[in-house]
Amino acid sequence: MVHYWTVFNLVFIILCFIMIGNNDLLKLKKQGRCPVSKILLYEPRMLVRSLAQHLIDGRSRPLWLHQVSTPYIEDIRNSVNKDMCVLVGVGGVGPNFSEVLRLFRYLKIMKINTIAWIPSGYLYLSRLLNAVGVNEILIEDDLPNALMVTLQKMTTHGDTAIKRRRVPDLSQMELDILLQFSAGLSAKDISIERGCCYKTVFSWKHNIYTILEIKTPDQWLTMLAEMAQISTLYQQR
């Protein structure tokens, strides 16, 4: 009799494990996401690229890794799948910054996992990346540990993919307007270029303030300056 009870208990425990595992998969499937099995790495800086590559290759569960070189950033859109995770080192993208932001938005719509790392001290850049749909934002100084933990979560539990943001994401129009502001255009210039009313641009700007939790014009300018600093990093002056 005791023997039957032991077998019954074992079967029950195994069933529980299977159900928990399926529950995670069901959650991911409901969101249209798959567990990550491939990595697409876009990091133009040689030192960080080799470190990230070393970290990914050194994992106990190997992942298929593909690197994207700078001139072919547009190709990422054509080569991504749902079981992929796109890793981007934002600190080194330079003049491709606006393209990278648009790419993040596209990947978010396609329900593809994304991880970005930024240099420390960029408060508003982190909020902006969050608003364009980046799943996980890491600080470069913590990269060795943080990247391993995040990849572990994405490949096993899918916790990161399930995470929800409190604020709504930036729309395509809002992102375009923000990029125009960061390029130095005034609200008047933008209204002329878009053929819309001057006040409509202010309305969009107000929406961007709300989404990025910006309270004062100084915070707005600091954010634009952070964006400009990333995109003009490799210019001599």
Next chain:
Amino acid sequence: MYSYYVHYSSPRNIWSEALSLGFDHLAASNPGWCWSVLPSDGESTPPNLSVLDLTAELDIDISALPGSQGRLLVLVRATQKRVITALLTQSRCSLLCVDDHQFEIKDIVDCSHRHKRFLSPFVRSLKEGQAPKTSPVSLTETESKILAFIRDGKSGVEISRSLFRSQKTISSHKRNIMRKFGVSDDLALKRKLQVQEMAI
């Protein structure tokens, strides 16, 4: 078997780890060459390369740099233009910008062997593109005071309240500052101030 000794003068971080990986790759592709890290208290063997990480520094005191600058490699970021310029003009150490897209670890090793100065591509381009200093902008006492408030992120209304002047007076002073800096909007002024803080 040739041994190359590297000494990290700063606490180990992401950049020293990445640099060590570069040396590992170089050793893997050159069978007759190996490298090792000298411990910080290792007095017996002089290092072939001493690595100093200044990526977190806003300013630098050149006199505080270690003596043998021919074998010193300083790590800097692309945003630290003031530090890079000071190191370029006032010292003989090698400079590696950690934000550089492409460079060869082999060049660093070669330069340290020949006691030559290594400059990574970004630092080199900065050196070549260095323009003569522009004449400094001269501001009046009030304009300097208002500029300090602008630097602190204060709005026109807040400045007018602090200085007991009308908003129009503050606006007029701000316009004069912008004219002197040669900028036409708030973002350009912010960038100008940011560049001024970072650059020469």
